[in-house]
Amino acid sequence: MVMLSELLRYRVTDTTGKDMKLVDLAISQLDTDYPPVTDLIYRSPTQKEESVLPWKSVKGIDRAGRQITLENFKQARDIDTLGQVVRLGRDVLDALILDLQNRRTTRANDLWLEQDDHELRLTA
Numbered sequence: 410m411v412m413l414s415e416l417l418r419y420r421v422t423d424t425t426g427k428d429m430k431l432v433d434l435a436i437s438q439l440d441t442d443y444p445p446v447t448d449l450i451y452r453s454p455t456q457k458e459e460s461v462l463p464w465k466s467v468k469g470i471d472r473a474g475r476q477i478t479l480e481n482f483k484q485a486r487d488i489d490t491l492g493q494v495v496r497l498g499r500d501v502l503d504a505l506i507l508d509l510q511n512r513r514t515t516r517a518n519d520l521w522l523e524q525d526d527h528e529l530r531l532t533a
Contacts, residue, residue, distance in 0.1 A: 410532070411472070413497055413520040420476045421451045421462075427482060432459055433498040434522075435491060436531060446522065446529040448494060449477070459488040464529065497531065 413434070421429040435448040449462045462485050468478045495501065497520055506515045521533040 410521055410523045411470075413502060413522060416522065417498055418475060419470075421449065421479060422476050423479045423481045425481070429453055429482070431477060433496045434464075434529070435461075435494040435496050437494045439495065443523075443530040443532050446497075446531070448491065450488065450491075450496065460485040461488055461491055462486075465527065467527070467529075470524065470529075 417431055417433070419431050421431050429451040430453075431449065432452050433450040434446045435450060436444040437447045438444045446464045449464055449467065450459055451462065452459045460482075462479065462482070466479050466484050468480055470477050501517055502520060504517050506517055508515065520531060522529050523532045524530075
């Protein structure tokens with residue numbers, strides 16, 4: 410299990426050594442209890458423009474080296490192609506969550522993500 414605030418400090422690298430900064434993660438399904446991360450949003454250290462890669466292009470997560478490894482950045486697409494996905498860092502982190510059934514509110518100070526096979530899921 411890894412916290413989103415910790416994961417956002419990781420670098421995104423490929424097998425050629427190209428290095429990018431992880432900006433955010435996105436989910437597209439909210440109809441499941443533990444939605445999978447579908448997209449990885451990153452930016453070059455020298456540019457402000459963000460790009461998107463599908464999560465399935467991730468080869469592995471190196472927690473000791475604090476990096477996410479990819480095969481390459483060739484599948485990258487423009488940030489405008491994301492549409493109406495939920496960005497975990499921008500839309501959910503530090504948001505006020507309403508529990509209508511139990512009539513209480515909670516602040517999402519951080520998010521727990523769990524890796525299962527090649528998927529990363531939002532678990533709490």
